[in-house]
Amino acid sequence: MTPGSMIPESVRVRVMSDGAAYVDANRVGHTEIPFAKLLEMVVAVAGLDSARIPTILRAGTVTIGENRYRWDPITVDAAAIAPLLDAFPKPDPSRAFDASRCLLARIRAGVETIDLPRDMATRKRSRDGITFWDALMDTAASRAPQYSTYSFRDGADLYTLDLSADDERLLRDAAPLLAIARTAEQVASLPLERVTFYVKR
Numbered sequence: 652m653t654p655g656s657m658i659p660e661s662v663r664v665r666v667m668s669d670g671a672a673y674v675d676a677n678r679v680g681h682t683e684i685p686f687a688k689l690l691e692m693v694v695a696v697a698g699l700d701s702a703r704i705p706t707i708l709r710a711g712t713v714t715i716g717e718n719r720y721r722w723d724p725i726t727v728d729a730a731a732i733a734p735l736l737d738a739f740p741k742p743d744p745s746r747a748f749d750a751s752r753c754l755l756a757r758i759r760a761g762v763e764t765i766d767l768p769r770d771m772a773t774r775k776r777s778r779d780g781i782t783f784w785d786a787l788m789d790t791a792a793s794r795a796p797q798y799s800t801y802s803f804r805d806g807a808d809l810y811t812l813d814l815s816a817d818d819e820r821l822l823r824d825a826a827p828l829l830a831i832a833r834t835a836e837q838v839a840s841l842p843l844e845r846v847t848f849y850v851k852r
Contacts, residue, residue: 657727658735662689665721690735692720695804699736701729715804740852742801748810748850750788755807755849760841765834774830783838786825787846790818796848807849819843 666680690704696713697703707713708725756772758765772784796810814822822843829835 657725658731659686659725661685662722662725664689667719667721668717686725687735689720689722690732694736694739698803699739699741701733701736704732704736705729739803740801740806742798743808744798746798746808748791748796748798748848750791752852753788753791753848753850755805756787757847757849758838758843759845759847760837760843763837763841765837765841767829767834771831771834772829775828777828781825781828783822783825783828786821786828790814790821791846791848794818796846799847802849805849807851810848810850812846812848814843814845 661683662685663681663683666682689708692715693704693707693713695715697707705727708727711724712719712721714720754769756767756769758767767783767787769784772787773782776782791810791812794812794815796812799809799811801808812818819842823839826835826838829838
């Protein structure tokens with residue numbers, strides 16, 4: 652334990668695949684992680700909610716993606732973890748959009764969502780060396796996406812851009828540059844409404 656607090660130095664965590672019909676011992680792993688790492692996982696779910704975080708630590712479970720993490724209950728009050736939470740990034744609307752640090756674009760297309768990681772959207776080039784990502788970033792540069800918030804789950808600042816008819820037409824024209832046929836088909840045929848850009852700090 653850290654002197655003068657109830658915060659453990661490390662925590663033994665059980666990891667299992669979430670959604671299984673039964674718990675298969677082969678799908679459960681155990682690992683020892685620093686408390687700071689566990690706190691990062693809890694913050695990814697709860698944000699910097701100083702009231703909710705102690706509740707999750709006492710409950711001893713959190714689900715992230717396809718994995719569920721369990722640990723023995725940890726009783727700690729908000730005051731004890733406040734200094735640790737101060738070290739986490741905070742939402743900062745003064746941060747300008749930086750295309751060079753954008754790693755993911757997520758397009759809302761009607762009831763569907765199209766995920767466009769940068770590495771996927773730059774895989775295929777035109778004869779002029781242009782990629783779909785170039786077209787998307789050009790759209791962002793001309794329209795100045797608006798700051799939304801900081802995502803603790805993704806470790807990124809989020810910016811949004813409502814697409815105009817001209818934006819939609821430009822992206823549809825660039826759809827053949829996407830290497831994955833299913834994604835190209837979605838961009839070419841679905842109503843492209845809004846893009847959320849994920850920008851790493």
